[in-house]
Amino acid sequence: MADIIVAIDGPAGSGKSSVSKAAARRLGFDYLDTGAAYRALAWFVLDRDIAPEDTETVLSSLGAFDYSISIDPSEPVVMVGETDVTDAIREPRVSAAVSAVARVPEVRSFVTSIFRSTMDAAPHDGIVVEGRDITTVVAPDAEARILLTADEEVRMARRSAELTSESAADVGEQLRSRDRADSRVVDFLTAADGVVTVDSTHLDFDQTVDAVLEVIARETTRTSHG
Numbered sequence: 001m002a003d004i005i006v007a008i009d010g011p012a013g014s015g016k017s018s019v020s021k022a023a024a025r026r027l028g029f030d031y032l033d034t035g036a037a038y039r040a041l042a043w044f045v046l047d048r049d050i051a052p053e054d055t056e057t058v059l060s061s062l063g064a065f066d067y068s069i070s071i072d073p074s075e076p077v078v079m080v081g082e083t084d085v086t087d088a089i090r091e092p093r094v095s096a097a098v099s100a101v102a103r104v105p106e107v108r109s110f111v112t113s114i115f116r117s118t119m120d121a122a123p124h125d126g127i128v129v130e131g132r133d134i135t136t137v138v139a140p141d142a143e144a145r146i147l148l149t150a151d152e153e154v155r156m157a158r159r160s161a162e163l164t165s166e167s168a169a170d171v172g173e174q175l176r177s178r179d180r181a182d183s184r185v186v187d188f189l190t191a192a193d194g195v196v197t198v199d200s201t202h203l204d205f206d207q208t209v210d211a212v213l214e215v216i217a218r219e220t221t222r223t224s225h226g
């Protein structure tokens, strides 16, 4: 198991995946995107024509959900069985379905045990794990725990600036409604005890990575001294 676990949570579009990947690369750590597992399950359910809200059928399909993810921050590849779903899980139809599967407690325990096994098997000295409940549920004892946030308008603007066929208004509404649904299940908007907030509202990307790296350095020094 990696000696150092860095847990990063935050709302949609706060920069969790891009900033975590960059920080992991700078540190020579592995990187685990936990949202990818929920997205891959939503993709799998849609692929089987199961309604994401049909909890009973979603749960009965879990046994056939053959999920894997690479934890190389430079090449995160997501597979379901033999299918590479790395790009497909980012499609708007998957984003729209994911909260319905992620709200089910049995789904959460199922994927959480996958995350813990992945962390146990991580080959490098450390791993950066990002999502919504990493600081509180998946890895509450992580050496560094960070809530990465930014004002909603800033997150919407950053998302809209990405290459997309959708209008800025649609992108913004999708981000807001996903946060609304997800925050009924997990609190990723307030920092739990011991979790350090990094607010990137007024920081550019590189400054945000530096701020996260500073917190990691400080927290890992503190925890290694008891």
Ligand SMILES: Nc1ncnc2c1ncn2[C@@H]1O[C@H](COP(=O)(O)OP(=O)(O)OP(=O)(O)O)[C@@H](O)[C@H]1O
Pocket: 010, 011, 012, 013, 014, 015, 016, 017, 018, 019, 035, 158, 159, 162, 200, 203, 204, 205, 206, 208
């Ligand atoms: N500090 C920053 N300044 C400018 N752009 C940023 C900053 N942080 C992140 N971004 C950009 O914001 C966008 C959203 O970031 P990212 O996809 O990493 O967010 P996320 O929290 O993983 O989102 P989601 O939960 O929806 O998957 C990306 O285009 C990223 O490059």
Ligand SMILES: Nc1ccn([C@@H]2O[C@H](COP(=O)(O)O)[C@@H](O)[C@H]2O)c(=O)n1
Pocket: 012, 034, 035, 036, 038, 039, 098, 099, 102, 130, 131, 132, 133, 134, 178, 182, 186
């Ligand atoms: N720890 C997590 C991570 C994600 N989710 C759910 O997955 C969705 C997609 O996550 P992204 O980080 O890729 O945007 C997210 O909207 C949540 O529904 C989660 O519940 N817990």
